[in-house]
Amino acid sequence: MTGDIQAIKDDESRFQWRGFPWWLVAIISFLVLMLILILTNEDYRRAFNFIRGGFGSPQGLGTGGLESLIGTGITVTIYTTLVAFGIALFIGLFAGLGRISKNVAISNIAITYIEFIRGVPTLVLIFTVAFVIVPAVAELLGIPGQRISNNSRGIIALAVIYGAFLAEVFRAGIESVPHGQMEAARSLGLSGRQAMRHVILPQGIRNVLPALGNDFIAMLKDSSLVSVLAVRDLTQQARLYAGSTFRFRESYLVLTFLYLSMTIALSLLLRWYEKRLKQDAK
Amino acid sequence: MPNDTPVQNHVLGDDIIVIQNLFKQFGSVLAVCDFSLKVRRGEVVVIVGPSGSGKSTVLRCINHLEVPTDGAVYIDGVHLEDKKTDINAVRAEVGMVFQQFNLFGHLTVLENITLAQRLVRKRHRDEATSVARTQLERVGIPEKADSFPRQLSGGQQQRVAIARSLAMNPKIMLFDEPTSALDPEMIKEVLDVMLDLARGGMTMVVVTHEMGFARSAADRVVFMDQGCVVESAPPKVLFNDPQHDRTKLFLSKILSH
Numbered sequence: 001m002t003g004d005i006q007a008i009k010d011d012e013s014r015f016q017w018r019g020f021p022w023w024l025v026a027i028i029s030f031l032v033l034m035l036i037l038i039l040t041n042e043d044y045r046r047a048f049n050f051i052r053g054g055f056g057s058p059q060g061l062g063t064g065g066l067e068s069l070i071g072t073g074i075t076v077t078i079y080t081t082l083v084a085f086g087i088a089l090f091i092g093l094f095a096g097l098g099r100i101s102k103n104v105a106i107s108n109i110a111i112t113y114i115e116f117i118r119g120v121p122t123l124v125l126i127f128t129v130a131f132v133i134v135p136a137v138a139e140l141l142g143i144p145g146q147r148i149s150n151n152s153r154g155i156i157a158l159a160v161i162y163g164a165f166l167a168e169v170f171r172a173g174i175e176s177v178p179h180g181q182m183e184a185a186r187s188l189g190l191s192g193r194q195a196m197r198h199v200i201l202p203q204g205i206r207n208v209l210p211a212l213g214n215d216f217i218a219m220l221k222d223s224s225l226v227s228v229l230a231v232r233d234l235t236q237q238a239r240l241y242a243g244s245t246f247r248f249r250e251s252y253l254v255l256t257f258l259y260l261s262m263t264i265a266l267s268l269l270l271r272w273y274e275k276r277l278k279q280d281a282k
Numbered sequence: 283m284p285n286d287t288p289v290q291n292h293v294l295g296d297d298i299i300v301i302q303n304l305f306k307q308f309g310s311v312l313a314v315c316d317f318s319l320k321v322r323r324g325e326v327v328v329i330v331g332p333s334g335s336g337k338s339t340v341l342r343c344i345n346h347l348e349v350p351t352d353g354a355v356y357i358d359g360v361h362l363e364d365k366k367t368d369i370n371a372v373r374a375e376v377g378m379v380f381q382q383f384n385l386f387g388h389l390t391v392l393e394n395i396t397l398a399q400r401l402v403r404k405r406h407r408d409e410a411t412s413v414a415r416t417q418l419e420r421v422g423i424p425e426k427a428d429s430f431p432r433q434l435s436g437g438q439q440q441r442v443a444i445a446r447s448l449a450m451n452p453k454i455m456l457f458d459e460p461t462s463a464l465d466p467e468m469i470k471e472v473l474d475v476m477l478d479l480a481r482g483g484m485t486m487v488v489v490t491h492e493m494g495f496a497r498s499a500a501d502r503v504v505f506m507d508q509g510c511v512v513e514s515a516p517p518k519v520l521f522n523d524p525q526h527d528r529t530k531l532f533l534s535k536i537l538s539h
Contacts, residue, residue, distance in 0.1 A: 184384035188398035189374030202388045
């Protein structure tokens, strides 16, 4: 009897041993090591200070446009990601709704947009949107194209690209809500639009929150691509530093450190949230 | 004058639901075949029959969740298949209770009951809440107002679903196998609420396998098989003296225990 209990205990402890997040230990060790290097080594500290960049100031607003207010490095990366993701959520929601619309014209427009974006590499799309589509639309609206900064072009490009991916996430969310919910709402006299807004979307979006979080992390990483437009985000800062000092190792290790600490923090937050969501459902 | 005047005149009488020669086809399957029914104000009609006999489809045509392939449905004189009909306005007058309850999972019990009141009936929050509490009292679970649907038993969920429909002050209540998804010990609490409603003079169309309910509450029982009405009579007549062999066979199977 006691032997059985002992065996079960052994089993449990073995399971915990196996389930222990060794991967996290490894990643955090890397981050800590980098932190020590940055704090103690002059070369790493210089690279870190340059790449991280600084906050902007309103002084340069008159001459340099919005960028001077945002600063450089990490503030640009965070600003770009947040604004682009916000716009992408908006585009994605409407494209997702369009995708499942009963109206043939609307659903085909939405599918065209989604498939078009999914069929072209992200980097190519960034060039195309920034240098072809944005100037064309600006001309159409009568805005002088030169006044749209490269950072804004990068944000628009990221938003348009991620809008297509988020559209599929929203569609999956809407389709995850049982059909009976729509029928119950309609049988109470709600219009299709009211039922979507008050009954289907709140539940559907809750179901895909983890997926939206993952896409946010993916966008934080893909925001590095706007560096090809000479936007002074983290990646561009690292390239500038490496190019002028030839300290490639310091530059790119620091750059890796900066992205990884942000994405790991976000993904741990997301795991915690998912766990809580599962507990709530019980 | 519109050429459906005779129907209009008739409807202005006591018939609140008029179904004329209803057909419904799903692909190659004829689910409902030439179904006609008139329901008077305050009447309780129970539709029984084997699975797949088209009972639920008929019920779902009454609030236009299903669009008939042919035929016409009039609710209080309003032709549902007419393109000019505001279907949402009609549905606000026709409550429906589903087999799977279909409570809104992201809302509390109280919010479930106030949502449509506020959006469709345009009631103020306070008024909607007070109506909701009254209806919860009526179905016997006022203490569950702030619970979420997943925290309730099946019987409680179904009673909330009934309260949610009643809060709209409907003229008609439709029940689509309201007790079929319930554990046996919870069936009675739902049937009691329905019996109460029937005695209070609500017009009801009920699809169910609960023959006890049909006996005690129905003014008329309609027996359907393979999409058609086989016979229709008051419960005493239909259960004790069925005219058709198919009815006899069905009843012998379902009442044998």
